Amino acid sequence: MYLHRAILIDDESFTRKGLMKLIDWEACGFRIVGEADNGEDALELIKRVQPDLVITDIRMPVIDGLELIRCVTSENIAKPYFIIISGYNDFNYAQQAMRYGVHDFVVKPIDEIEFSHTLNKLNDKLRLEQEEQARNERLMGGEMIKSLILGEASEASIAEWEKRLNLRKADRLYYLFAELNDNHSWQSPEDHISDARFKELVQQELIRITAAEQPICLHEHRNRIGILLPSFLLAPFNGELERFLIKLRAALDVHLGKGVFLYAGTPVSCLSDIRESYKSAKEAILYKYINEDDRIVISEQIQSEKLNYIGLDSAELNQFIVQMEELQLEAVKATVDKWFHDFREKRYAPEAVKMNIQQCLMAILKTIRSMEGDEQSLLSFQQMLGWQDINLSLGELKKLFTAFIVESQQSIAELRKEQQKGGIQKIKSYIEINFSQNISLKSIAALFYVNPVYLGQLFKKTYGVYFNEFLLQLRVNEAKKLLRQSCSMRIYEIAEKVGFSNSDYFVTQFEKIEHMTPTEYRNKLM
Known part of the structure; x- marks a missing residue:
């Protein structure tokens, strides 16, 4: 306290x-x-x-x-x-x-009680004043950093800030980024960490581990916290920047339970040059996925390393879509594993990763739309659309992408069932209209460009009866109707009318289903 x-x-x-x-x-x-x-x-x-x-x-x-x-x-x-x-x-x-x-x-x-009461009231007043002063210092610090980065700070204001920061000629300055990852907007509210809370924790831990006597200047960028770090604050770490970053990362991990990435720009000798450190810290962000284990990128350590901007091989992408459409679950998983392994080992820049993920996403959506599906029905679709606006580790991105792949495969399987169901319904309707014609499973399969064996299996699976049984029942039902409505039609005429070329065969099949002959059925009615 x-x-x-x-x-x-x-x-x-x-x-x-x-x-x-x-x-x-x-x-x-x-x-x-x-x-x-x-x-x-x-x-x-x-x-x-x-x-x-x-x-x-x-x-x-x-x-x-x-x-x-x-x-x-x-x-x-x-x-x-x-x-x-x-x-x-x-x-x-x-x-x-x-x-x-x-x-x-x-x-x-x-009076002890009265004097203690006076001190307690003054303590509350001082604490509020100090909190207000700290807030103002942070706001002023953020504005100062902004003006320096934009190159708008005057010499007088820079001199004033150097004095306020207690900078000496021998001191160097670093610009750092602290980036909270995997803090999804679709998480439950109790798991989500606000930007204000993250900034507060960064300030708190910076002061604690460096034993700073005043708030350290922070600036809120779009999805990161910028930190102005004078080298004298590295004294507890023997001036070693990497030791300091490791300590800060560990301290923030304890509070947040999520991955914090830290990026350090090159040191500069005066406040007016901090823009150069800021620019190199931004470049360090491009090496994020390569340094996922450490979650620390120091600009001076990566200057000789090159990044790749490679697109997915078109043949490999086409093969992946075939695997998706054929529901080859293991093959799809292996392909995704390979891609994410390459993103890291082949030193893909974040923009290249985004481009490849987007390319794959569009190919999958094209397949779903071609099957008359709606991508909006996929729970992970909106997450895949919005992931580029948040900070995700490569591991978390793979989880999100895999979830989308799995849901898309499920959707493709359901769409195929619907298509099959729609196709078999058309065949059923055709049979119900044309049962009195000379039709067979083979002729219908040829008409609808379907393998007759597959059609027979699909018909039985969909309607619970074999094709021949269904066709016979339709013909017998129509025959019963004619027997009820017409006393003048001969049995052979009814047989021909409902699709039987042989009247004896008609009688046999009628008796098989109704357990009486057509004549007995008619006589029973009379």
């Missing part, structure tokens, strides 16, 4: 010691960092320590309490809050003290 710095000033030693023992300073948010028994020593102490709170007596030798306050405030030596303690219940002292902006006026003997 951060404790505000306080100093005690009183010419009586037992008063100071008694006050230190009387109050639980840490519980109130303060720690005593110095003491003085006269105003002159107190003035030097304030200059050196720059405390947040000064608790002082009124009457002291050399310089009294009110004069001390006047000097500190008028000469802008420091900006502490003052609490006056006095044994003199004098309204004039209080009036003068308040003119100098004194926080409170306490009369001896001190």
